[in-house]
Amino acid sequence: MNLTPVSIRTPDQLLRVFVSSTLRDLAEERQAVRGAIERMRLAPVMFELGARPHPPRDLYRSYLQRSEIFLGIYWRRYGWVAPDETVSGLEDEYNLAPPAMPRLIYIKSTDDVLEPRLVELLQRIKNDDRASYKSFDTVEELRELVEADLATLLADRFDASLNASADGAAAVIAPPQQYLPSENGAGAIPAPLTSLLGRDREFERARSLLLQDGVRLVTLTGPGGVGKSRLAIELGRSVREEFPDGVVFVSLAAAHDADQVPAAIADALGVRDTGAEPLVDTLTTALRGRRVLIIADNFEQVMGATPALIALLAALPGLSFLVTSRTVLRVLGEYRVDLGPLALPAAGDRDVASVLESAAVQLFVQRARSVAPEFVVTDDNVAAVVGICRKLDGVPLALELAAASIRLLPPSVVLTRLEQHRGLVSGTPHLPARQRSLEDTIEWSVQLLPPREKTLLQRLGVFSGGFSLTAAEAVAGGGVAGDGTAGDGAVGGGVAGDGAAGEGVDVDVLESLGALADSSLIRQQDHGEDARFTLFGSVRDYARRGLEASDAGAATHRAHARYFADLGHASVPLLRGRTQNATMRQLADDRDNLRAAVHYLIEHREWDRLARLAWDLYVYWWMGGLLNEVRGWMDELLASGDAVDDSSRAAALYYSRAITFWQQPVEVIPGLTESSTLFHAADDRSGEALARTSLALALLTTTPPEPAEAEDELERSLTLTRSAGDTWGEALVLVTLGRVAIFDQKLRRALNRFEESLEVARRQGDDLSAAIAENHLGWAHLMLGDVDTARVLFRESLSASALVGHTEGMAYGLEGAVAVAAADGDVERAGLLLGASEALRERSGLYNVPTFSFHQQAIAPILAGDAAAQLLAAQERGRLLLPAAAVALAVSPPTPRPPVPDEAEAEAGAGAETETVSDLEQAARS
Missing domain, CATH: 3.40.50.300 (P-loop containing nucleotide triphosphate hydrolases)
Structure with missing residues (x-):
């Protein structure tokens, strides 16, 4: 493919791929393409995954502007042409794609007659030298084509960047907003x-x-x-x-x-x-x-x-x-x-053209048309519109709330009701005039609601950040007719959240949320497959004040805390296996609510419930880089002096001690020992196994290390995980046992442990555990001299880590690729990946933790030789690489080595490789 590189400008480190096709007849193909894109650690941009409260053309135009690659799938249908349009959305999407955007086009083979306008479109695409054009027969073939083409495209962009200037700084090196992971x-x-x-x-x-x-x-x-x-x-x-x-x-x-x-x-x-x-x-x-x-x-x-x-x-x-x-x-x-108020029309101004020049009126009209598209300012209503804007002092949120009522009331009635209303501001004369105007408008807007919506809005003030439909039903849905009660916090069906109305959905809550959205008191946003809602800050403040003053305040806060505690418990099996990635995203959406629940539990000294929430979400806290925050909560539990059950103290001791085992191994060993003992007393085999695994790591970090004792702890952990049916824990323990074996120079034994771990992880569909096992297995093979097998394993580990967004796994994968490049004698690639891996650890906060990586020993012979300057120069350039570009380089085929001119040089090369492997073996003890 000869595709022109474009600038990547996404703040979440993911390059976006816009997917264009007809929807229903290519649903299976769209799903396959989505999977292929995500496997490459790119972001699919699809209607199924995004917000919809906008006209379709505005939506896909905006999506295209925020994307970097266009991917089209075509079959038999041309698509629907809207009454006011001359082309279908399918063709319009292709037309609107920026000229420099790479275009990957896939045509599904068929014996059917194609719609004539589709034939014309396909012919035009074939003649477009900016597009890569391929046909496919099956969904699986499409998936493979997309993955291969995306990998090639990333490699092309990388090569273009290196050729663009002497120091390699171009499209994928240091572009805007692309390095910082998010x-x-x-x-x-x-x-x-x-x-x-x-x-x-x-x-x-x-x-x-x-x-x-x-x-x-x-x-x-x-x-x-x-x-x-x-x-x-x-x-x-x-x-x-x-x-x-x-x-x-x-x-x-x-x-x-x-x-x-x-x-x-x-x-x-x-x-x-x-x-x-x-x-x-x-x-x-x-x-x-x-x-x-x-x-x-x-x-x-x-x-x-x-x-x-x-x-x-x-x-x-x-x-x-x-x-x-x-x-x-x-x-x-x-x-x-x-920032002051928006510019207001002059008092008494009745000239429509003059009034429409006012920013306050423009905003009011814009928001009024969003609920009543036919609304216009006329000679008949201009006085009322001017009165509304001046009454609300030009405060944007107040204008938006008032405009929302235009769907039901004419401007004259809105103005009359605003003038007659005596709301919250009467009791708050200390507020500035503009703030009183906003508070009064919120109160007035709420008073227009029926009792059910008023009660629901008040209870929604309990949420921090956004919230899902499921959460709103469980926490705020009880007694929405206004009986003063709150939900009991029980998690209903669909804890993972699909956001769709249907079986199990409280229709009253759904309708009430719709009414609140229509009134501009809350905002609805589609978030992946889950509908989420947010409140404006001022509206949330108003709702929370009302909640605290109501009889339902305490019950609603309790329901909120218990809902998210139950959500954590229900997420345990979903965090281990094929549902892990989606569950991590959903929990991240509710991170602020989880924190609010934790603070409620701490304030009310519900220590056992707090400890259970902390322990249930261990995988989430770990992958999300939040273990230190959890340690702070557990330190409060331990310092409280309150009686807690064995499991709670065991969890608190674990978080308090295990997180920094490498800094003070001798000091943490007693706490981890007590933690494992308490888990044993509570008959929590998985908890005991995890505590003993961390204890083993601490034993390996002491001076001198105690590998025999560490192995004993791990063997007990392995027995515990297997008896508990905890395959996630089993995979983790097997990897740690392999690390102990490498420490003891028992490479074949380590290899067997890592292979066992990988088999367990794959059996349960746990991509993260599989990636960890593959990385360790790669090191074992490399130490045994099998560079080609190590290359494949590091590549698979890196790809899987990137797919689930595990930054630490990506760093490990890049470091493995450094060692492979060094073994290949590819100094340039080794240096680039070395710099990229170092920068990734620094940018993500992982630079000061213990690692299981021997890449420094792998490059030591290069640094000691004539190629040291080349390696160091490439290392500096590599620090500027985007993570996506570094991954693309690491998984791309190795650069062919030049032929060895004579037998003597071949023998010298073989000797150098043997020496490198030996260095890696020796590094296992360091």
């Missing part, structure tokens, strides 16, 4: 749902500050609902070119403690909190040498975190902050941009 796109700038109106002056002022040398902290200030977040989103989107290492959005709406701010920033950046050092220090290392803008939204409730921001700014000259807050931070170097 689990599930957590740091992505939110897609704007409305146009930015009336903010030209503030926008230009803030943008010029952000781009000005020496200005690194800009604060957008103003009252709630004035549009600070919306302006910050627009600013972030506009300066992405100027911040080549990323613009990252950090929502602090659910944070109520200053200590949560570094964790929220780490979440958005994909940085793991390993507990090896203060998180601010880890963030400093992750961001060092990068030019990044962090948008910290809703900072007013965590002002105590200001010193953490200043510390990061002081340590990182390439870092800038854009903060939204109702108050300024009042620190040296802060530049403030105030």
